[in-house]
Amino acid sequence: MLLSKGFEVEMYTGSPQGDIIGLSDRIVRDLEGFVREPDARNVEYTTAPYCGYDRLLCALVNPRQHLRQYLRSQGDYTLIPGSTLSLGGADQFYRSDPNNPYHSYIEQTYHTDVVTASIHINVGINDPEILMRACRLVRVEAPLYLALSASSPFLDGQVTGYHSTRWAVFPQTPPFVPLFADHDHFIQWTAQQLDQGTMQNVRHLWCSVRPNGDRRPYNLNRLELRICDLVTDPISLLAITALLEARLLQLLANPQLDPLKQSKLTPDELVSLTLANEQAVAKQSLDASLQHWQDGQTLLARDWIEQLRQEVTFIAKPRGLSCFISPIQRILREGNTAQQWLTQYEAGQSPQQILSQAIQSTEQMERDLEDKLCHSQAA
Template sequence: MRTVGVEEELLLVDEGTGEPLTRAAAVLASADAAPRETSVESELHGQQIEFATRPCADLGELANEIRRLRADTDRHARGAGARIAAVATSPLPVSPQVNEGERYRWIMEKFGSTADEQLTCGCHVHVSVDSDEEGVAVLDRIRPWLPQLLALSANSPFWQGQETGYGSYRARVWNRWPSAGPYGVFGSAEEYHAQVAAMVATGVLHDEGMVYFDARLSHHWPTVEIRVADVCLDPRTPVLLAALSRALVDTAAREAADGVPPAPVPTSVLRLASWQAARSGLDSDLLHPLHHTPAPPRETLDALLDHVGEALEANGDLARARTELDRLLGEGNGARVQRERYAKGEGLGEVVRECVRRTAGD
């Protein structure tokens, strides 16, 4: 069974006001001094922090890892006078503060306001692959299904104190990077690496780490890294993303081994599907992953389950995936939770405080 790991980027906020706080350096110092290992890292801005789970084959173990790491990171944040919130953008107005470092300074000088505004939090799922060749065969075949993962995770309806009309406004902000978003079919590992090298050679990107495809080969681990999702409010949702991502990788690898070619979906159509997923979340029509016409979320997610059902069952994840999908469609994702709290007349500060509570799984 393939292993799977999750990276979550989290916002550091004031527990009373909900405003983002520049406390990343203090949180990192606290985590570094802790006797128990917590894989916490800084990001571009000082108001956010990231952790990564260990690779897990069992999703129950992964769920425990996510809850433990959220709790540990929140404990370190408390020591720095902050709390963590699993929201993909700050509902309240914020002036992002860039962390120190040569790479971050280069990015700021190169990209100006595009980099300055990137106080966004995503969820990245790593799924193990046997080789770069298998990984690229997977990348070529999972392309049409990635917008569904974005819709499931949508958790950023507010931006700078305003309702955006999007379930995932993070996705719209993130796609302002010139290397971000849907990608074309590569065909081979050799072609994938050639394209990445050509992108870096332009001088527009600092390094390979700035190749921000919706899914890519990890440049650190033998994994496919699926990067399309918002960070998820409920700690159960990244476990669902991990189950579906692993099943997508299993299914794609099997198709490649059986000689099934990638679906010839133009990248331009995938960009529209991604935009629709960011706009709708789970609250209105998405583009169906097979025929790319509007369809209700339930229909598109049923198509995803049909596509990966055999792999989910083989991994022992099918019942969990069905239960979590039903829960999300009924209760709503993070975007719906935030909007419902705001519609009750609560201020955005109270919305953030509710997100802090739910981040911990309360």
């Protein structure tokens, strides 16, 4: 039995040359299924939760194809890969809803550090105590998913020195989020943050992983992994998701995988170790040197991911997940998007040339996927 899964996909709009242009007011006005972000240069769509990966693939691709058709009707516009304002524009915030007081707070407090694009992966878990256990495990391993997805080595036309500039600059809020011991701990902690003003509302919890649901913090039904950069290749995204699901299925089968039971570190020490791992991965992604939460062992992110991939094989294979996980090996071998872009940069290409090529190849890949796999659903 597979878990239900869905995605929140944030993307930039702009020109085929890679310049990011705010169009979310038009998109939200004219197309169903898209919502605005505080800055007009982002637009977001959410897929319905599905258990099967074939339906997930089409749920990812079809809305994007509809959006591309709409953008072409508005002018020479397209969707832009990457998770930061790669070629410029980080000096100014472009409000999508000038009358929204929460957007005003975000602009004044964080400026363009929050104007990023990403993928949030939601996995359905209805029992709140099992969900808290799952959040604890995925939290300490979240850096691995960032390492696989990093796609933001540029900002304002410059190489930043990070593979995920997005995660390096994104304001994690509140600054220190504990490993929640149980559901009551999460409820009480959330109430305290709202009372102290460190969170403006229940959505204002911006960390790598959080429990989510229809009435937070009380009614919860899913784990939300928020750390991933934008993954424009749906096959790679499904691989990352399948690895996450297999790990969660492993936890469901063996509750002892809980970091509070399997680590000698205190809960606060585990959070500090994880935050350090996140920053190491933001800088070097798959080549980052990390500390394992179980024993403090130092190892490269790519080696830890390969260990994890092998470890979940016994859970993944009988559930038909192995074929979806297999592209992880390609990412480890060929590099994530950020590493591939930096290789092109070192070979003499400019960030604009790299973005322009990525736009063309992404469009072609989506067309091919829709034609081969999703045509019947699109029709």
